[in-house]
Amino acid sequence: MTNAIVFAILSTIKIGIVIGxxxxxxxxxxWVERKVMAxxxxxxxxMRVGWHGLLQPIADGxxxxxxxxxxxxxxxxxxxxxxxxxxxxPALLSIAVIPFGDTISIMxxxxxxxxTDVNIGILFILAVSSVGVYGILLGxxxxxxxxxxxxxxxxxxxMISYELSMGLSLIGVIxxxxxxxxxxxxxxxxxxxxxxxxxxxxxxYAISAIAETNxxxxxxxxxxxxxxSGFHTEYSSMKFALFFMAEYANIITVSAVGVxxxxxxxxxxxxxxxxWFLIKMALCIFFFVWLRSTxxxxxxxxxxxxxxxxxxxxxxxxxxxxxxxxxxx
Amino acid sequence: xxxxxxxxxxxxxxIACAIGVVFQKNPVYSAVFLIxxxxxxxxxxxxxxxxxxxAVQVMVYAGAIxxxxxxVIMLLNxxxxxxxxxxxxxxxxxxxxxxxxxxxxxxxxxxxxxxxxSGAEGEYTPEVMDQIGNTQLVGKMLxxxxxxxxxxxxxxxxxxxxxxxxLAKKQIIKEEK
Numbered sequence: 001m002t003n004a005i006v007f008a009i010l011s012t013i014k015i016g017i018v019i020g021x022x023x024x025x026x027x028x029x030x031w032v033e034r035k036v037m038a039x040x041x042x043x044x045x046x047m048r049v050g051w052h053g054l055l056q057p058i059a060d061g062x063x064x065x066x067x068x069x070x071x072x073x074x075x076x077x078x079x080x081x082x083x084x085x086x087x088x089x090p091a092l093l094s095i096a097v098i099p100f101g102d103t104i105s106i107m108x109x110x111x112x113x114x115x116t117d118v119n120i121g122i123l124f125i126l127a128v129s130s131v132g133v134y135g136i137l138l139g140x141x142x143x144x145x146x147x148x149x150x151x152x153x154x155x156x157x158x159m160i161s162y163e164l165s166m167g168l169s170l171i172g173v174i175x176x177x178x179x180x181x182x183x184x185x186x187x188x189x190x191x192x193x194x195x196x197x198x199x200x201x202x203x204x205y206a207i208s209a210i211a212e213t214n215x216x217x218x219x220x221x222x223x224x225x226x227x228x229s230g231f232h233t234e235y236s237s238m239k240f241a242l243f244f245m246a247e248y249a250n251i252i253t254v255s256a257v258g259v260x261x262x263x264x265x266x267x268x269x270x271x272x273x274x275x276w277f278l279i280k281m282a283l284c285i286f287f288f289v290w291l292r293s294t295x296x297x298x299x300x301x302x303x304x305x306x307x308x309x310x311x312x313x314x315x316x317x318x319x320x321x322x323x324x325x326x327x328x329x
Numbered sequence: 330x331x332x333x334x335x336x337x338x339x340x341x342x343x344i345a346c347a348i349g350v351v352f353q354k355n356p357v358y359s360a361v362f363l364i365x366x367x368x369x370x371x372x373x374x375x376x377x378x379x380x381x382x383x384a385v386q387v388m389v390y391a392g393a394i395x396x397x398x399x400x401v402i403m404l405l406n407x408x409x410x411x412x413x414x415x416x417x418x419x420x421x422x423x424x425x426x427x428x429x430x431x432x433x434x435x436x437x438x439x440x441x442x443x444x445x446x447s448g449a450e451g452e453y454t455p456e457v458m459d460q461i462g463n464t465q466l467v468g469k470m471l472x473x474x475x476x477x478x479x480x481x482x483x484x485x486x487x488x489x490x491x492x493x494x495x496l497a498k499k500q501i502i503k504e505e506k
Contacts, residue, residue, distance in 0.1 A: 079361070119462055123384035127371075130392025134364065137396065141357060141403050149403060156400050160393060180464055 014115050018095060026248045027057035033289045040293045061241070069237040072144060079142035084235070084242035087135025091249035094125040098256045099183045101266050101273035113266070113274065114183060121182040122174065125257060126167055129212070133159045135246065136214075136221060140231035151230025154300060155214060155221035161307035162211035162218075168315035169204035172322040173261050182257075186265030195262040200318045202262045204311055209254040211307070213247060215288055217295040220303060255284035336376055343369040356402045360395060367391040378455040381464040 031046065031053065038045030046053030071080055101113030118124055133156055140152020174180060176197065177188040188194075195202045211218040222230030232243045259265060259280040268276035298306070346369060349362035367390040374383035458466055471479050 076355075076357075079357075118380065120380045120384045120464060123381070123388065123464075127384045127387040127392060130388050130396075131364075131368070133392070133396055134361075134399070137399055137403070138357075138361070141399075153400060153403060156396050160396055163393070179462075 010111060011115065014111075015096075018115060019092065022092065022095060022249065022252065023245075025252065026245050027061065029248045029251070029285065030060070030244070031057050032285070033292075036286065036289045037293045040290075064238055064241040067237040069239065070234075072234050074144040075234065076142040076144065079138045080234075081239070083135050083139030083142060084239045084246070085135075086138065087132055087246040088242050088249070090128045090132035090135075091246045091253060094128045094253045095249075095256065097121045097124050097182055098253075098260060099186055099265060100256075100277045112183075117181055117183045120180050122170060122180050122185075122257070122261075125253070126163070126170075129250070129253065130159075130163055132246070132250065135243070136231045139235070139243070140221075143231075143234035145234050147227045147229075148231050148233045151221045151227050151233070155231060158211060158214070158218065158220060158303060158307075161304060162208040162311070165204055165307065165311040165315045166208035166212060168312070168319060169201045169208065170257075170261060171319050172198045172201040175319070175322050175326060182260050182265075185260055186267065189264040189267060193262060193264045198262070198318070198322070200314065201322075202258075204315045204318065205258060205262070207311060208307075209258060210288070210291065211303075213250045213254055213288075215247075215251065216292040217298050218303065219297060220300055225297075251285060251288055252281070255281050255288070258284055332376055336373070339369050339372045339376070343373065357399065360399045360402060363398075364391050364395045367395065378458055379463065381467050 034056075035045040035053070046056040049055040049059045071077060096115040097118055099112070099114035099117065103112050136155045136159075137152045140148040140150075140155070143149075173185065173194050176194070177185050179185065179188075214221050220230075221227075222232070227233070232240055235243060259277065263280050266273035266277040268279075271279075343366055346362045346366040350359045350366065353359040353362060368387060371383040371386040371391070374380075374386060453466065
């Protein structure tokens with residue numbers, strides 16, 4: 001019985017810490033993005049609130065909470081309110097199976113640095129994140145606005161297309177480790193990172209991860225030059241903020257999965273595991289911001305053709321070659 | 330104790346959502362209830378120690394197939410008259426549905442009362458599954474014992490896809506002529 005109580009207390013603490021850190025990181029990601037993009041465009045970015053705008057996220061948060069919450073007259077009210085939550089919950093949930101450190105022991109109790117190591121790890125992430133698309137889809141539909149609807153439709157088409165190649169790109173690595181658990185995946189990379197053994201898979205994963213998070217150059221669901229701001233045109237106040245936070249939470253999740261599968265997870269010399277994990281994550285996230293300020297947006301037909309005619313065949317061939325090589329060796 | 334409590338709660342949610350699918354007038358709401366039914370079913374699978382099936386259930390049904398459903402419903406963007414439809418078009422629909430539904434209930438009832446729960450355990454108990462690994466076990470069974478039904482099912486799905494493309498193309502070729 002005491003074991004169960006210790007387990008319950010530890011899990012609660014771990015969930016609390018992870019969610020707390022995650023929400024804080026999301027808030028500061030927005031600051032990082034604004035700052036990095038500004039410097040890339042030879043601007044200063046936010047400077048007024050705090051030292052170099054460091055308190056800007058807090059000011060933004062307070063502003064969004066105090067703004068008027070508008071629900072359009074002809075909106076489908078229940079779905080309109082539920083959609084931001086449907087987008088946010090899967091984004092936060094999928095972080096639960098990602099290991100961010102080795103097992104440590106404090107006062108005789110060994111603690112795994114992962115909220116829960118389930119046997120189906122990566123499948124859990126893929127399944128949960130595939131539900132996240134409903135937030136965007138239903139949000140776009142329930143606003144009763146043609147721009148919102150177009151944004152929602154585009155997003156669902158895009159996310160279904162790129163989800164396939166994303167899953168297939170990870171299968172190469174799963175075949176080599178022989179396990180779906182993310183802890184096992186990290187343990188299989190003690191000597192060599194999988195980015196060396198599976199470079200094609202990594203490229204496919206990186207491209208489809210950017211498309212899955214609706215980021216530039218794949219940000220068609222909210223293309224502001226065509227659709228005002230896409231699926232969240234009618235959203236205001238904290239509901240809008242939730243969509244925004246879900247996008248950044250998704251960036252964190254795909255970066256964490258990328259680091260775990262291709263860059264050895266928390267493994268690294270000298271520094272503690274958690275620090276290594278955070279450094280690798282930060283580099284991945286910087287890559288996202290860098291892309292956004294570098295590339296122009298795709299056209300919708302190019303986007304779909306690229307997914308089905310280039311990315312998917314490449315991912316399938318990669319799985320095939322991995323299988324052949326593994327049986328021969 | 331905890332498992333049976335969860336089972337009762339989740340079954341009730343599943344049934345309530347399934348009823349919601351039928352009684353909603355707006356197809357988008359029906360679809361949302363159907364998604365919820367799929368997800369609750371996945372939780373029931375987890376309670377049966379079938380984590381792999383649960384994840385695939387959410388990924389394939391809730392995450393892919395239902396997205397296409399909702400996508401099509403939104404693309405059609407039906408107005409109110411079209412949604413309610415012509416009730417006189419299919420006068421036999423309601424009585425047929427009631428009769429077929431009753432037959433199904435009777436069949437399930439007969440099966441339920443005839444079945445005997447001897448308490449004998451099969452080869453794959455939860456302990457064995459946890460030891461080998463759920464996913465590994467499903468994979469092994471699919472490619473050894475059940476390889477023929479598995480491949481036949483995939484051919485069936487493939488035929489359905491080809492059929493759908495042929496049907497869609499037919500319309501386009503006709504319009505071009």
